[in-house]
Amino acid sequence: MADIFQLNLIKQDRSAWDRWRDKNPLTRVDLRDADLGGMDLAVINLKDTDLSGANLTGINLEGSLLINTIFQGATLSGANFSESELENANFRSADLRGAYFIQATLDKAVFTEANLEGADLSEADLTEANFHAALLSHANFNATMLLLTDLSDADLREADLSDAHLVGVNLQGANLSNANLSRANFSGIGLRSPAIPDPALTNLRGAIFTGADLSRADLRGVDLTGVDLSSAILDGTIFD
Numbered sequence: 001m002a003d004i005f006q007l008n009l010i011k012q013d014r015s016a017w018d019r020w021r022d023k024n025p026l027t028r029v030d031l032r033d034a035d036l037g038g039m040d041l042a043v044i045n046l047k048d049t050d051l052s053g054a055n056l057t058g059i060n061l062e063g064s065l066l067i068n069t070i071f072q073g074a075t076l077s078g079a080n081f082s083e084s085e086l087e088n089a090n091f092r093s094a095d096l097r098g099a100y101f102i103q104a105t106l107d108k109a110v111f112t113e114a115n116l117e118g119a120d121l122s123e124a125d126l127t128e129a130n131f132h133a134a135l136l137s138h139a140n141f142n143a144t145m146l147l148l149t150d151l152s153d154a155d156l157r158e159a160d161l162s163d164a165h166l167v168g169v170n171l172q173g174a175n176l177s178n179a180n181l182s183r184a185n186f187s188g189i190g191l192r193s194p195a196i197p198d199p200a201l202t203n204l205r206g207a208i209f210t211g212a213d214l215s216r217a218d219l220r221g222v223d224l225t226g227v228d229l230s231s232a233i234l235d236g237t238i239f240d
Helices: 004-012 014-023
Strands: none
Touching: 004 014
């Protein structure tokens, strides 16, 4: 359960919260299972906070800066961010196992090296978000918008990306083995960069692309062992 003093402070006075954190940098912040739904948390310092199981539905971070460390290193396992406005939020190295981001807006959010195993990001807007080297195995990306999203070196084993839009996404070195990519839109995607000598290849072993749009995709050098391409759109797709 959350620390009652800390919970009341963050709900009542945002400036007092930041002053208290500045004066108590070594104090463990415990907001487990807290109900912060609908709050304006822009520029509030929640770095390294324990918010596991917290209700953060409908929160607003509008006005936060790219350099904001709001959730960096935080423990957010099982937290619920559904339908929240999280543009530019920083979740670098955060523990987000089993967290919920259903229909959340996450434009340019940073998830570098975060752990989102089993997280639910279905129908979220992840335009230009950064998931470099993130742990995303068994995560749910059903019907998400992944426009220009960075998934390089991410672990997406057995993730569900069915019906997702992956236009312009960076999958260099990503592990998509046994992932479900049914009906996903990969139109024009390149899974290796000709500008980089011997680039890390995307791992697609056992992935399911049933009905996916891979038109004009560049799959040269990609291991397609066990990949299901039945009913996939392959107009102009480049293979070895």
